[in-house]
Amino acid sequence: MTAAAFSLPALREHITAADYRSAADTFCALIKEGYRLPVLVQEAIEAAAPYVQAPGHVMPRPDGTWRGVNYDHTILGWRASWRMAAALPERAAMLPMAQAMWYAPQGLDVWSQVLCDFPGHYARDQERCDDRDHQAEIDAAKSAREAGQPGPTGTNFNYGGRFDGPAWHKPAVHFEDHPPMTAGSPQERLQRLQFAIMEGSRVESYRLFLGLAQEPGFRTRLEDAVLMAGIIDLQETIIQRGSYQNIGHKALRARALVDLAGQLGWGNAHGVFYTVVPDLGCTPRFHEIWSLLNTILPMEFRGNLSQLKHLNQAPLTEYELDQVIDTLSWGKPGDVVALVTDLLRRGRALLAIADATVIAFVRNELQVMEHPVSFFTPGHAFDYCNVVNHWLRTYDNPHQAKALYFTALFVNDVLRANMLFPRDPAFGLDNSKQHAHEMERQSEPELLVTIEQSIDAQDAPRTLAAVNGYLTRTGERATLIATLAYAGSKVQNDPHVARMCVSSMEEYQYNSTSRKDDILRGWAKYLARAVRRSAEKGCYELYRRHFVA
Amino acid sequence: MAELRAAWKLRSSLAEAMEQAIDYAAREIAAATVDELVDFCGSFYPGRADSPEWIASFDRFVEQVWECVVPQTIAQVEAAFRARGPVWAPIANAFAPEHGDQLRARDWRPSGARRAAVVLR
Known part of the structure; x- marks a missing residue:
């Protein structure tokens, strides 16, 4: 790639082409060239915004049943990564942002991805569109999911196929942009907004939001209303419901909107609004x-x-x-x-x-x-x-x-x-106490290295032993938090990891109980044990080439 | 003191009732055929379970199987679920010999206790 290729238009092109490696490479190059982070994030979010909506989060099948369609995660990645950066030392601070950029082109047009009509991580990993000749294996995995087995819907290490990108056509726009609605008092529009979201009047709720976003005096109330709309849309149970659920996504997206609009400035956040607000009223809705x-x-x-x-x-x-x-x-x-x-x-x-x-x-x-x-x-x-x-x-x-x-x-x-699935002895965990003696011999800096290495190796007992050793040895927490955040930043293709990192950081900061250290233990265990969408470190290596090597 | 005595008496009565229930279940498990055990294990999967709590009690059932069923029968149960494919792997793995060895190794009897410690849920 030539130097001239590192430009904002090129970044947009790579994003919509689902060319995630080039997008992340360009993003890192532009940061090094001195582009301001908010400018790049705004550009990236705006480029993706037309392509992240779905007609609904359930898709009808010819037999009269339906299947679930995943929620957009690109915006969640941006929000979480930006928050994570603050916990990291300077040389690593942009790694989470590079991960958000690496992910975003893989998360466009999810509707088409699940139909194997557009590349991205859902098409590549969840639907395994490149492996359609292994139909029996795919069917077995799907039957497990449809039986209600919790969990992500596929990890695949088979990169380089057609569905790894780049795209052969543009992603579909399932929700057009609309102008603001400004008729009526702000108070009346705010009240109507909540019901428009609950009713599923997506166009009306989006237009009302855009109109209210132009009223600086109403922003706090608008943030409050959007968060509440997301929070109260929650399924009563996911037990035996298959994919008819939202597992809190409406609230997660509302929080992303509030955070990112604050960081970009409301006047620069149209792409964020376009990404988040139409989906708040999307099917299914649960009240x-x-x-x-x-x-x-x-x-x-x-x-x-x-x-x-x-x-x-x-x-x-x-x-x-x-x-x-x-x-x-x-x-x-x-x-x-x-x-x-x-x-x-x-x-x-x-x-x-x-x-x-x-x-x-x-x-x-x-x-x-x-x-x-x-x-x-x-x-x-x-x-x-x-x-x-x-x-x-x-x-x-x-x-x-x-x-x-x-x-x-x-x-x-x-x-x-x-509890729905019997505990599988093949996936039992050893007691972390077996490593306690080894940890007693390590200094605090050595324990931090052990934590990072054992998370990399997905060794939960050893990770927990090291974290326990550290927590009992010292009251210092900021370096431990930075270590955990850094370990999480290496994981690619999965905004859930970044999101979980920032939730842990924030809840630890504010938790008022005597047991708040358990939040750090839980965070460490998640990083060291939870299923990963990828074991590759392509983004991490790319970041090192740009910023460390 | 009277309340404490009453509470302890109730606790001891329930302990005795619990022992009877465990012994009753053990006799039924020991007498079950392979087909009956396979059928009963199926009730610990979502389509036939009345609640997540029922499914969560599967570990306790497995412990009793390893206590009172002969290895050949357990091997047949394992084979039946292994043949059903990956969705049923947790049940098959529960009847794998390695798991039985692990359970037997952790059998713990408090000093002076009539029987090994029982985890109820």
Whole structure:
């Protein structure tokens, strides 16, 4: 590639051509040439925006059934990577951004990818479009997924095929851009926006949002409304539902919008809005939990419900924290609802309950999850908790007490869903204590190296032994967090990893319980054990060539 | 003191009831044919389970199988599930000899206890 080829038009061309290696190469070259990061991110998001919508997240089959269609993850990668960069030393700071760029061209036009009509990681890894002659193997994998087995839908190391890109035609535009709608008062439009999203009026909700985005005085309320719209659209259960679920994606996308608009500036964030907002009203939409809470909570709390955030200030006791951990892992949904109500009735602070929910999740991650696939769907619930907790920490909304039920029910549901398949002894994990003696002999800097190396090797017991050794040895955390973030930054083709990293970092920062170190342990275990979409390190090597070598 | 005594009496009664339940299940498991065991194992898969909690109790069932079923029968159960393909691998692996060895190796009997420690869920 010539130097002249490293340009913004070339970057756009590589993105829409699904030529991810060239896009990442160009991105890194332009950073080195002095282009400002926000300019490049805006350009990349705008280039992809027309091609990341789907007509729906369920696709009809000729036999009358349907299959799921994955959600766009490009925007999640950008949001998470940008946040991760802050935790890393300067030489590594752009690695997560390079990963986001490496991924984005692989995540366009998912609808066509699942039909094997456009290249990308869904076509290459999930649908295995290059391997259609291995139909029996593909059918076996699909039958496992359709039986409800949680987890990502394919890891493939067979790069270089047709579906690895570049594309042979342009990606499809499934949702055209539209002009803002500005008629009516901002308050009326804001109220209408929420119902337009719930009804699935995608064009109207998008146009309303664009109009409201032009009202600087309404931005905080607009952020609050969009986050709430994403949070309350959550399936009651994923158990036995196959792909008819959203596993929190609406909330995750809303958070990406808020973060990226803040970083780019609202005037530069049209590509972000185009990427996120039309999908909030996309099929399927779920408001059963919202309906449940609006029915039962007024009976319990009457007029106080909207005031609970201010009225309830008490922390949880250690016993109550144990109750949350036990109920979310082993209770049934009714037990979860009863426990949250009980805690609220006892005057426990909303954020204290939210923090306990996070700890309950990571305790299960540490004590129960073993199979690499078992981390994948639950990881979405953890990230969803992070969105809700950010909403609780940052905004003031009369419905926020209800959010505690959403997070607790979602965590409980994904953990119960993991019970759906008998534990496989072939994927059992050894006890990390067997490595404890080795870790005792290592210095703290050596432990950090061990952590990074054992995550690279996907050796969970050794990783956890090193993390435990470090946590008990010192109160220092920033370097440990940087080490974990760096290890996560090496993983390519998977924005879930970056997203999980930033959720862990933020929840660790704010968690008020005595057990917040478990968040770091859970993060380390995820990195060292959860299934990866790729074992390759092509992006990492590319980054090193540009910035380290 | 009276409440504590009552609580301990209830606990001990339930322990005895639990032992009877475990022994009853063990007798039924030992007497089951290969076909019956295969059919029962199928109830731990989503299409036939009444809840995730039922499926999660499979580990406890496997422990009892390794306690009271002869190795030849277990091998036949393993072979039946191995033949069904990768979706059923967790059940087949639960009846692999290596797993049986692991379970036997971890059998732990507290000092003075009537039987090995029992994990209920």
